[in-house]
Every structure is written in structure tokens, then in C-alpha cells.
Amino acid sequence: QAAKVAANFTPTKEDYQKVYNRIAEIIDEAGEYDDGSFGPVILRLAWHASGTYDKSTGTGGSNYATMRFEPESLHGANAGLSVARGLMEKVKQEFSWISYGDLWTLGGVAAVQEMAGPKIPWRAGRIDGFAEHATPDGRLPDASQGAPHIRDIFYRMGFNDQEIVALCGAHALGRCHSNRSGYEGPWTFSPTTFTNDFYKLLFEEKWVWKKWSGPKQLEDKTTKSLMMLPTDYVLTQDKSFKKYAKAYADDNDLFFKDFSAAFATLMELGVPTQQFVSSEPWTLKTLDEQKA
Ligand code: CCH
Known part of the structure; x- marks a missing residue:
């Protein structure tokens, strides 16, 4: 030493x-x-x-x-x-x-x-x-915002749409804490294992606005135990983001390589x-x- x-x-x-x-x-x-x-x-x-x-x-x-x-x-x-x-x-x-x-x-x-x-x-x-x-x-990005804000923030760093979507797949991991960001809950059922489940769940689950007094976030209609931020959901709504999110949902190897x-x-x-x-x-x- x-x-x-x-x-x-x-x-x-x-x-x-x-x-x-x-x-x-x-x-x-x-x-x-x-x-x-x-x-x-x-x-x-x-x-x-x-x-x-x-x-x-x-x-x-x-x-x-x-x-x-x-x-x-x-x-x-x-x-x-x-x-x-x-x-x-x-x-x-x-x-x-x-x-x-x-x-x-x-x-x-x-x-x-x-x-x-x-x-x-x-x-x-x-x-x-x-x-x-x-x-x-x-x-740093504000989770309550839409596609223009995400682009402003990540383009400033030098990233393109494909890289933005790949990076956001990190939300397969971890959770939101109401005492930190105000948001609450995990994105996936395996928040300590890196997978493409974030994208799969975005497309496979039906996402509805959570009824609560906290900031606007989505919950899965089936179990109500998972969450998506407004910025996460935008990845399925914006045409360019959606193309990449779908590709990563369908191909874990491609996601791993691009991430x-x-x-x-x-x-x-x-x-x-x-x-x-x-x-x-x-x-x-x-x-x-x-x-x-
Ligand atoms: Fe994220 N993220 N993130 N994120 N994030 C949060 C938690 C994690 C946004 C907002 C939030 C990336 C992109 C974005 C992680 C990695 C990445 C939380 C909850 C918010 C809000 C914080 C809390 O309450 O503790 C937004 C908005 C964007 C883009 O628009 C990118 C890129 C990465 C990494 C490559 C990880 C991991 C967590 C979980 C942290 C934990 O404590 O479990």
C-alpha cells in the first residue's frame, strides 16, 4: 500500500x-x-x-x-x-x-x-x-418533459437518436425513490440484472397514468408494480425514437452492443x-x- x-x-x-x-x-x-x-x-x-x-x-x-x-x-x-x-x-x-x-x-x-x-x-x-x-x-434531463427536451439535452452532449434510446435502456436497472426524484418504483421485474426488458415492457404492457398525488408517471395496467417516466414513454411515441426502441426490444444482442x-x-x-x-x-x- x-x-x-x-x-x-x-x-x-x-x-x-x-x-x-x-x-x-x-x-x-x-x-x-x-x-x-x-x-x-x-x-x-x-x-x-x-x-x-x-x-x-x-x-x-x-x-x-x-x-x-x-x-x-x-x-x-x-x-x-x-x-x-x-x-x-x-x-x-x-x-x-x-x-x-x-x-x-x-x-x-x-x-x-x-x-x-x-x-x-x-x-x-x-x-x-x-x-x-x-x-x-x-x-441533466428532466423526466417530466417530452422528445424536444430529451433531444436538446443529449444532442448537447453530442449523441444522436439511436444513442439516446440505447442509453435510456439503463432503466432496466434500479428504481425511482419518492424522497429523491419524487417518482416511485422500478421499471422492470429484475432491477439488478441488465437486460432489454425496459424496451420489451414499454411495448408489451399497457401503460396508464398512475393516480396519485406525486408527479405524473405511468404504471403497468396488469400488475401496477412497474413504472415509466414521461421521458421513457416518449421513446414509444416519437417516430425516430420508436424505431430504435423496437429494435432493442426485439434484439438483446443489438442493445448490448449499442449500449x-x-x-x-x-x-x-x-x-x-x-x-x-x-x-x-x-x-x-x-x-x-x-x-x-
Ligand atoms: Fe435515469 N433516472 N434518466 N438514466 N437512472 C432515474 C434513475 C436511474 C432520467 C431520469 C431518472 C438515464 C437517462 C435518464 C439510471 C441510469 C440512467 C430516476 C429516479 C430518474 C427521475 C431517481 C431516483 O428517484 O432515485 C431521465 C429523464 C433520463 C433521460 O431522459 C441514463 C442515460 C442512464 C444511464 C446510462 C439508473 C441506473 C437509475 C436508478 C438509480 C437507482 O438508485 O436505482
């Missing part, structure tokens, strides 16, 4: 695999928390740390891990992510050499892979920034190319693969 804090320590792929492994262990140590995994909330941290990117100004993105600072940490969209930042802080105590941006995005990669998702190619090289790099509120590519891009938003420690991305192993 002492060697790792020495100034001349240059971490290798193996060192990052050790960090990955520690995150993977923590994902599994959730006990009674939510559906028994910290994976979804760790994934959401990685996404919100990256999704602030604005291609026209080159600001935001994962490079500086600015969600550590107020007011970004207090933005409404980031409610509840202190849970994930706290878990990542435990990892940081053990591997002090890693930057927060690398740590949080590696968390996103570990979450997807450990929850049976596709492999996500990943590169190290983000550096810690300062409070003045923090981004203004309003850069992996779009998510790898998302994790690198805002990071100057010359900062990456390797030109070729690394594919890190799951805990299961290392047992074999």
Missing part, C-alpha cells in the same frame, strides 16, 4: 482491475438496501458525472468529478447520489492514487458488467478539478484525448471471470 502513495507510482491496468474488484465487492454488500445491490445508484452517479457535458463549450463531463462540490452536489437531479459518492469514497481511501473521475466512471463500468450487462471498454486518465469547474443546474458503445462514449465526455493513459481502451474482467 505504501508504494501506491509514492509520488512516482504509475498505476497499470492490473491496478485499475484491483479498484474495479473492490467496487464490485461493494456493489454486492448492499444487504437490505433497495433491491439488494448498490449497482444501480453507482451507475447513476457515473452517468450524472458525465452527462453534464456541453460540446459547444467543452465544459462539464467526467473529467473533473465536479459533483463533489456544491452547488452541483445539491442539484435536484443529483438527489440521492450522496449514497454512491459515499461508497466510492471508501474505495478512494484504499486506492488514494485514483482520480475521482476515473473512480466514478469505473464504478459505472463495474455496475453494468457485474449486473450481467455488456463489457464496457474504459480508459483511465481523468484528473481532479476544482469547484470553479462545476456545471450549472439544468444540464456498450454509447456508454463508453458517455464515460469519456469532457476528457481531453491526450489525458488518457492508453490509446487502446481496456476491458476489465468481472469478478466471476476471475474466479474461473
